[in-house]
Amino acid sequence: MEPARLALIRGGTKDGPRSTGSGYLIGPRLVLTARHVLVDRETGEPWPKLSVQIGHPAQGPTRTAKAELLWTPPDELDVALLRIDQAMDIPGSVLWGRPAGRAPLPYAGLGYPKAAVVETREVENLRGTLSPLSGSGRHYVLDQGPAPEPGADGRNAWGGVSGAAVFCGHRLVGVVVQEPAAYGARRLLAVPAHSFAQDAGFLNHLAEHACALSELAAIGVPAPRAAPGTERTPAERALEQLLRPLFADPAARTAHARELAGELGYETADYTPTAADLVTLLLAHPRAHAALGQALAARAVDQAFRSCLTAFLTQARVLGRGPFLAPEEFDDLLYLLRGIRDEQSALLPQAARDALPYAALPGCLDRPRIEEHELADAVEALEELPDGEGIPEGSPPVPALLRLVEYVAAAVDGERQHELRAWSKRTADRIGIHGDALAERRMDAARWAERRRNSLVSRVVMELERDGAGDGDRYACRILLVRTDGTHRILKSPSSEPKTPREAASALAEAVGAARQEPGGHDHVPWVTVVVDRPGLHLAVDEWESGAPDDLLPPSPIGADYQLSLSCPDLDRLVATRGQDRERRWKKGRTSVVVTEPSCGDRDKLMHLLRTEHRDTARVVLHGPADQRQAWLEACLAYGVPVVLWDRDATGYDDADRLGELAPSDELDGLAERVRVFRSRTAAHPEERRARPSLVWEPEGSYPRTEQLHLRDPWRGTHAS
Known part of the structure; x- marks a missing residue:
């Protein structure tokens, strides 16, 4: 590592710099860095102005040059080459390498992190350990020595070191590209040099600039x-x-x-x-x-x-001497879990939350699904968690990972179950876990799997709360899966950062995907209950669109994809008898319906009607003046009416026929599906829009209440720049 080759890179527009990163001069006019440093994240286009400062400011004057983006890999790997407008005369050449074996290697690098800003950006000597056993293989995992706190603005402490060259010994082995927020600035990720150093375009540019690539020598550790x-x-x-x-x-x-x-x-x-x-x-x-x-x-x-x-x-x-799995055991478990994840990507997070409800799970297990590249980190994090005391007393405690493996095994069948249980038994025997302790975990897992098979997901619940402190249309969001036996499971979001409607809809789509992986859920059109407060009853949540996964499928309103209805359990706190009234109406009034007409009069007359001859009615279809609709709706809900349908675009009674296509007075059990089909047809033919139906459907039984939503502003972003 030669300090004179250190590069400070700034990208931006004529109005000034917008991005800062690090780099390394690998040829007289070539600078290696991270691609995301050079592009506008909002547009994906390269910054029109790029400048590079070459040299270490503590070792003499630096030189500044203009630069242009010369090369990026065809596979969108996060590395790039810059060409500067003047040659730098620095003796020597860059040696390249590739870590070999499994032993952790000391590494070093130089960069310009945000945490090192005093009056200007200052250089930080990155140093720590590169562990070939950590991560998925797509990145090198760099466990940092110095680990600064995030700034007052919550941004990544290492922001600015993206593009820094990583050295093991005297050989360049990778490029820093990311700081995983979950590790609190103790870890960086780097793109391995071997993943791009053999690219034909990269090699051609090096040859054109007279800086041939040396052999990627294997780097071992004595x-x-x-x-x-x-x-x-x-x-x-x-x-x-x-x-x-x-x-x-x-x-x-x-x-x-x-x-x-x-x-x-x-x-x-x-x-x-x-x-x-x-x-x-x-x-x-x-x-x-x-x-x-x-x-x-x-x-x-x-x-x-x-x-x-x-x-x-x-x-x-x-003594804290690392994880308890031997390398072979670790590799075997990853192999088994990858096969299960490919078929059931939601199973591992679900089993982890149910098997270890009080454990601080890694972030990748707090989402509905886990990606393949996250499995290794998940296993490593779980190795550090205990589960309980040994049986008999005094024997080694059972690791949490073994309990989770038993739960996953109980949820699968055939050869996969046999292989997981055999792995668990071998590992338990090797580390001295008493057989009775493992048998106890296996029995717990079997009971859990039986409940899981016999209690299907009845609906997906999305709780929304508007972010009153922030600007714009943003909401705190929590999503639950509610089962037919009344139990529920919270699908925690990666953070509680307020979400836009599109982000909330995307999170819902991911949760529905997890629900469809539940037993019996493959062919079921999910019922989604959106929980709101009283002001939230006017929200057109059914028209929110999730982000399209690709250009082949256009975005679709979630109300067109799912049977979606609103619920307002907050009213239970204001009207003590509401729950009892709602249950009575469900039992006695499923076939009865009130359709408001001019003869219903004002709000007081409607309330009188719901207290007397329609005391047991379970359904109200609201027509009438738009300026009175909210008051009428709240009156219906306060008296425990569980199903209320209205057209949020209607202005008066003359618009009543707009809901006729929904057959609002026909069979109650098919109403939610009729509304979904109507919304789907409207989304496909917006020019034929006749109504914008909103449906409140308060479910039978008690609503699974969770703790109040709390908004906070977590550390943002993952890139180190």
């Missing part, structure tokens, strides 16, 4: 050695004592240590480890102690050895 005895920590000495009973034969210890070092990706030439070296190896790699435990488990032929091994593994976890 096996770690122990420090002198006086410098070793109490934890190191404690682990060495726990290891002694496991290796009565020093030659066996040496053989195990060499084999373990090779399995973990370290270079083992001339590696003859002592007991202290083995401890150092165990502390250096996050999965080393688990891998050693897996190898030793095969030798646990007597109870004394088994007890010593369990004590070692337990103490290693108490």
Whole structure:
């Protein structure tokens, strides 16, 4: 890494810079950086003005040049090449590399993060550990040493380091592109150099500018050695004592240590480890102690050895020595979960929320579905969570991950179930979990799966609350799946940031997709209940459109896709008898209907009608003056009428026939579907619009109440720039 090649990149318009990032000079006129630094995020177009400052300001004067976007990969990988308008005379050339093996590598880089702003942007020396075992393989995971707090504006602390070159030793191995918000500035992601360095366009540009690409040399890590005895920590000495009973034969210890070092990706030439070296190896790699435990488990032929091994593994976890799965166990589980996710992408998040209701789950499990590239991070996060005490008392506690695996296994059939349960049993035996404890988790999982199969999702509930503190049309949004047995499950959003109508509709579409993956949900047209407060009853939620997934399918109103109705449970707090009245009307008045006509008179006469001859009626169709509709609607709901239909575009009684196509007085059970079909036809033929129907449908039984929605402004964005 050569500080003189550091680049500060600014993009913008004639009115000034709009984007700041980092880069690295890889040729006299070529700067490597992240693509998103160079483009307007709103339009996707490159900034018309790009400038680059070359050099480290602490090591002498820097030079500024104009630049143009020269190359981006055809597969939209987040890297780019800039060509500056003057050549920089910097001796030497860039060496390229690729991390090899599984051992964590120290890395370094230089960039201009927002957190390092004093009067101007200052340079930060990025440093930490690159772990080849973390992530999905599409990015390198960089665990940071320095981890600044986010700024007062909530933006990413590392904003500005996107485009920084990542070095392992003297070789460039990647480009920083992202800061995952969930890790609190402790982690960055980088695009691997090998993913773009063989692109023909990239190589042609390097050849044209006389800076040929060196071989991407494999970068390994020598096996770690122990420090002198006086410098070793109490934890190191404690682990060495726990290891002694496991290796009565020093030659066996040496053989195990060499084999373990090779399995973990370290270079083992001339590696003859002592007991202290083995401890150092165990502390250096996050999965080393688990891998050693897996190898030793095969030798646990007597109870004394088994007890010593369990004590070692337990103490290693108490000391915080990383995850409990060995590399092979981790890879096998990912393979099994990927196959299940491909068929049921909603199963893993659902099982996690039901199996671990009080755990702080990773963000990827707080959404209706999980993506394939998120599986590894999810498993790593779950490895750190306990589940409960051991059975019998004093045995090792069961990890939360094993409970989740048992729940997922119970929800699938055939070979997948057998393979997951076999994996769980092998892993539990290896780490010393008592058989009774695992059997207890398996029984819990079986009962959960049985309830899941026998209690279908009856409706999807979306709670909305307008963001009174913000500007524009934004809402707090929570989505629940309500089952036929009255239970419900909250599908937590990635954040509680207020959503636009389009964002709320998109979140709903994702939740409906998860509901359709539930047992029996594939062919069902979902019933969506939108919960609003009294002012929210006028919202045209049925006309909100979710974002189209691609150009092939145009956006569609959610009221055309789902049986969508409104609910206002807030009125229950204002009218104590409303719930009882509603249940009575459902039981006695399903076939009765009130259609308001001029003879109904004003609001007081309507209320009298609902108190007397229509005391049990379950349905009201509201016609009449638009300026009185809200008062009439609230009167109906206050008296417990569960179903109210009206045309929000109607101005008076003369518009009553506009709802005729819906047959509002016909069979009640088919009304919601008739409304959906009408909305769908209207969306397809907007020129023929006759009405804009709104439907309140208060469900039978008690509404699943959740805590009040609270709006907050979370950290925004994911890019590091």
